[in-house]
Amino acid sequence: MPSIGRDDVARLADLARIQLTDEEVDRLSGEFDAIMDAVASVSEVATADVPATSHPIPMTNVYREDVVTDTLTQEQALAAAPQAEDGRFAVPQILGEE
Amino acid sequence: MTTTTTELVDYDDATDRYDPVLGIEVHVELGTATKMFDGAPNIFAAEPNTAITPVSLGLPGSLPVVNGTAVEYAIRIGLALNCSIAETCRFARKQYFYPDLTKNFQTSQYDEPIAFDGWVDVELEDGEIVRVEIERAHMEEDAGKNTHVGGATGRIQGATHSLVDYNRAGVPLVEIVTRPIEGTGKRAPEVAAAYVRTLRDIFRTLDVSEARMERGNVRADVNVSLRPTPESPLGTRTETKNVNSFRAIDRTVHFEISRQAGILDAGGTVIQETRHFHEDTGSTSSGRVKSDAEDYRYFPEPDLVPVAPSREWVEEIRNALPELPAARRRRLLGEWGFSDLEMRDVQNAGALDLIEQTVAAGASAQSARKWWMGELARVAREQEVELEELTVTPAQIAELQGLVDGKKINDKIARKVLGSVLEGEGDPAAIVEAEGLAVVSDDSVLTAAVDQAIADNPDVVAKIQGGKVQAIGALIGPIMKATRGQADAGRVREIIMEKLGVQG
Numbered sequence: 001m002p003s004i005g006r007d008d009v010a011r012l013a014d015l016a017r018i019q020l021t022d023e024e025v026d027r028l029s030g031e032f033d034a035i036m037d038a039v040a041s042v043s044e045v046a047t048a049d050v051p052a053t054s055h056p057i058p059m060t061n062v063y064r065e066d067v068v069t070d071t072l073t074q075e076q077a078l079a080a081a082p083q084a085e086d087g088r089f090a091v092p093q094i095l096g097e098e
Numbered sequence: 099m100t101t102t103t104t105e106l107v108d109y110d111d112a113t114d115r116y117d118p119v120l121g122i123e124v125h126v127e128l129g130t131a132t133k134m135f136d137g138a139p140n141i142f143a144a145e146p147n148t149a150i151t152p153v154s155l156g157l158p159g160s161l162p163v164v165n166g167t168a169v170e171y172a173i174r175i176g177l178a179l180n181c182s183i184a185e186t187c188r189f190a191r192k193q194y195f196y197p198d199l200t201k202n203f204q205t206s207q208y209d210e211p212i213a214f215d216g217w218v219d220v221e222l223e224d225g226e227i228v229r230v231e232i233e234r235a236h237m238e239e240d241a242g243k244n245t246h247v248g249g250a251t252g253r254i255q256g257a258t259h260s261l262v263d264y265n266r267a268g269v270p271l272v273e274i275v276t277r278p279i280e281g282t283g284k285r286a287p288e289v290a291a292a293y294v295r296t297l298r299d300i301f302r303t304l305d306v307s308e309a310r311m312e313r314g315n316v317r318a319d320v321n322v323s324l325r326p327t328p329e330s331p332l333g334t335r336t337e338t339k340n341v342n343s344f345r346a347i348d349r350t351v352h353f354e355i356s357r358q359a360g361i362l363d364a365g366g367t368v369i370q371e372t373r374h375f376h377e378d379t380g381s382t383s384s385g386r387v388k389s390d391a392e393d394y395r396y397f398p399e400p401d402l403v404p405v406a407p408s409r410e411w412v413e414e415i416r417n418a419l420p421e422l423p424a425a426r427r428r429r430l431l432g433e434w435g436f437s438d439l440e441m442r443d444v445q446n447a448g449a450l451d452l453i454e455q456t457v458a459a460g461a462s463a464q465s466a467r468k469w470w471m472g473e474l475a476r477v478a479r480e481q482e483v484e485l486e487e488l489t490v491t492p493a494q495i496a497e498l499q500g501l502v503d504g505k506k507i508n509d510k511i512a513r514k515v516l517g518s519v520l521e522g523e524g525d526p527a528a529i530v531e532a533e534g535l536a537v538v539s540d541d542s543v544l545t546a547a548v549d550q551a552i553a554d555n556p557d558v559v560a561k562i563q564g565g566k567v568q569a570i571g572a573l574i575g576p577i578m579k580a581t582r583g584q585a586d587a588g589r590v591r592e593i594i595m596e597k598l599g600v601q602g
Contacts, residue, residue, distance in 0.1 A: 015393060017195055054188055054398030060406040063166030066130050069137025069151065077147040077155060077264070087146040088245065088261035091197040 004032035105360040109352060110284070112359035117328045118286040120279040120351065121321035121335065124297050125271050127240060127314070128171045129307045133268035134239045135162030135205060135402075140270070142313055146263035154268045156201035161401055164189075168270040169212070169405055170415060171306040172237045175272050176213025177416050178300050179232050186406040187212050189237070189399040197262050198241035206273075208396040211236035212405065219424060220296045222288055223446060225438060230293050231277040240269040272306075278332065286322075287351040291344040294318050299423045311343050318347055322354040324362060333358075334368040338382050341375050349380045357382070430454065434463035447475060449485050452492050459496030465503075469495050473513055477520065490519050498526040506536050510583055537586045541593070544585060547577045548593045562598055570594055 009029045013020045020028070074087050083090035130140050136153035152160035176183050190208035216232035243266055248258030274297065282289040298316050301309040309316050323335035336358070338350045353375075358368050372385040421429070430450070431441050434457070444450055449470040456466035470485060474495075478485050498516060501507045507515065507530055518529045530536055538544060551573045552559055561569040570591060577590050595601070 015193075015395065052398075054400060055403050057403070059403045060186065062163065062403050063169065064132075064137065064163040066132050066165050066167035067137060068132050068139045071138050071148065072150050072152070072155075074145060074147050077150055085247075085261050088263050089147070089197070091260050091262055093257060094197065094244070094246070094260050 004029050004036060008032075104357050105364065106353075106356040107359035107363060109356050112324075112355050113284040113286075116324040116326060116355070116359050116362065117280075117330070118282065118351070118355050119323050119325065119332055119335075120276070120282065120286055120290055122276050122279070122290060122293060123319040123321075124274045124294060125240075125317045125319075126175070126274070126297070126301050126307050126309065127316075128168050128270040128272065129305070130165055130167050130171065130270055132165055134165055134168050134237070134270035135268055136160075138268065141265070144265055146265060149265040150267070154264050156199070162205065162399075164402060164405065165270060168237065169407065171270070171304075172212050172235065172272050173407060173412060173415050174304045174306055174419065175274070175301070176216065176235050177412070177419060178304055178422055179213070179216040179218050179235065179274065181213035181216030181232060181235060183407060183412045184210060184212050184214070184405075185409075186210070186404050188404050189402045190396045191399050192238075192394045192396055194394060196241075197260065198244055199239075199267055200242075200264065204238060204241065205399055205402075206238035206396075207236035212407075218293075218296060218300070220289065220292045221424070221427075222285065222292050223442065225442060228279075228282065228285075228289050228292075230279055230289075233275045233277045235272055235274045238271050238273060240266050240271050242267040280328065286355065287348040290318075290320060290351045291348040294347055295344050296423070303420055303423055303426075305420070314340075314342060317342055320347055320350050320354075322351055322358065323368070324355065324358045333362075334370050336368065336371055336373050336382075338373045338375050339385065346375055346377060350375045350382060353381050434467075436463070436467065440467065443471060447471060447485060449475075452485055455492035456495045456499075459493045461496040461499040465499045466492075466495065469499065469516075473516060488520065489522060490516070494519050494525055501526055501530060505586070506530065508537060508583075508587070511535050511537070514583075535584060538581050538584045541589070543581070544577075544590055544593055547580050547585065548573075548590065548597060550580070551576050552594075552597060559598065562594075562600060567600060 006025050006029050009020070009025050009032065013025070078084040078087070078089065081089045128140075132138060133140055133154065136151045138151045138154050139149050141149050153162055173183055187207060187210035189205050190210075191203040192206045192208070193203045195202055211234040213235040214233065216235070218230050218232065220228045220230055222228065242262050242264040245261045245263070246257035247261060249256035276293070279286075279289065279293075294316070298309045298311065301307045301316065307315055318341045320338045320341050321335045322338070323333040325331065325333040336354060338354065341347050341350050354373075361368050369384075373382040374385050375382050427441070427445070427450070431438075434441075434453075436444065444453060444467060447470070449467075452470050453463065453466045456470070457463050461469075474485060474488060474490070478488055481488075498512055498519070501515075502509060502512050511530075515526050515529050515535060518524075518533070519526055523529055524532070554576065555573060558569055558572045562573075573594055574587060574590055578585050578587065
């Protein structure tokens, strides 16, 4: 199992938009290793014939009828917005484009 | 945004020396009543932030539930594109930070799309068929709409802040991804536009979306790369995002080929990046370099269970598919007896539905074609509108032709009546009635007009009686004028011949 180095932690933090101090990077890279080790023990029992699970309950095809339900009003929607303008959420300057 | 000046290479020159390869991603907004994962209405125009629920806003504690109709629509699309439908597939979280979705991820599908490995035949204007292979079609949700404030003309550059409306967030989308489209050569721009048009027509036929380009119901991301020869490995591609009209798609490919050829000619390398198309200049500009961006850290959506459409359901949907545009075109071609060229003109003019409806209302195919491709096409050009936007219905055209076929009116009067129909004066028969436009075939009226014409034109009469029967036209003219064009010209001719005792 490859260990999670400081560079990996810094990159993950960047992707997740989390600012970390040097001390935090050091601490986390150690913690990540412990987590990776724990997860690695799962792969010892999970052989190729065990299907991957993404939900704890073994169900499929849970669908909703295509029927309109109650909606929020604009006031309700914006109630918790730090800033709003013209009925819209105001957000800080966007630098990059997705 | 970086502005690099590249020498554009003449398009023909570029395609002589480089082999273009396309890849197209089409997003279609499904026309369901509600969103993909919640019961908020899926509507185009509404007050901002009113077509939303806590799920649309990703509020803590809210949970998504899949819209079964959206899944059915996605399967319809997959089947129409000759895809296999997954026996089981999952949703996945695509992580990115952008305020158009509140959750910091888009619920999409990753390595398990609902449909995969398909193809669609695309017919070009001259009738050539290009088969485009489909890699996959997957379900996902649309994002909200940002408005940038403080910069020039709503652009992101220089904006002080942005405003977000989440009405569109969560609207069901199907994204269709092609495999590399090779071998198109000079026709790459045309193939790209025709492919998206073909999909648009299929979406409409399947009734899964209004598929209105101008509303962004259908959006294309256009990937273009060049390589020296068809045997060379694929070159570096650029992806021009959100190109929203057929013409813009054509122009995007055209421009990117000229631009990339310029870079390669100068010994440079094409940068893998997203680009934006500009309608005003017909050019593209650099957006975002795709270095880190591919790291979306997808993982299976833990709040949703897998979608496992039963084979019975898939077959049920397959059996209920409507006749697709290509098959319909072939059928109508046989039924109508048009030439290939006539059929293509009809299609390119957007007259296929109109003619079919006119025929259904009782007109012959050729007469329906004559009206829509002749007089009505002329009026549409004059008014600068599409044929379907004209204020006349196929039923009215069939009624008009019925009046001509029944000899109630002649062609000339028919065009006049059509003018009145277009002015909103009512249906053809009612207009003919109200304005007294029916052909005059009452012999007493016609005989009086003939007598008058004979009396007024002794020279012409002498010529006719002297053997020049073709001079009869000189008498018919004034008679038609006297009856405001409504005289039955054939009957008038007969009466003249009887009166003058000549044989035709």
